[in-house]
Amino acid sequence: MIVLGIDPGVATVGFGIISETGGIPKPMRYGVISTPAGMRLALRLKQINTDVSELIKTFKPDAIAVEELFFNTNQKTAVSVAHGRAAVILAGEEHGIPMFEYTPLQVKKAVAGYGRATKNQVMEMVKSLLSMEKIPKPDDAADALAIAICHARFANSLLTNQGENICSTI
16 A cells, blocks of 8 residues: 655645555655745645646545644644645545545554654654654654554554544545
8 A cells, every 4th residue: 555644834845655565665756846936825835736636646545634623723834734635635636536634643653652652752653663763854854754644554554444434534
């Protein structure tokens, strides 16, 4: 199974692509999609959509996993992230790729074993689970790899295979 994990945003969208066979995830590619601050929002979203579409065409993922929008106190940031998520979701839909979303708590629990794990603990586990020499950088890419690992683990769990809904589809 190939999973494209996405850490959404507008200025920076983290992506991480893993292949998973027999419960062992391996990194294929990771990085960020960046859009310039001075660019009109519509052009930024178009760029994100185009770049995610290119990743889909190149790697042919079986699923796309996106972090669910986490709304805290900064409404401006939440709206911006929502715009970026929409561009990603549209790209997945245009290519017919099943899309799944996970909360930050679900990602942390799947990767680090604890839903309140620190960012550093999650990054160390991503490095360990993917047998990497260093923690992947930048942080947005490491987060996207964690999201991809989360989906691979849920997709292969006994609960999923017995028909229980443990993640939400978009």
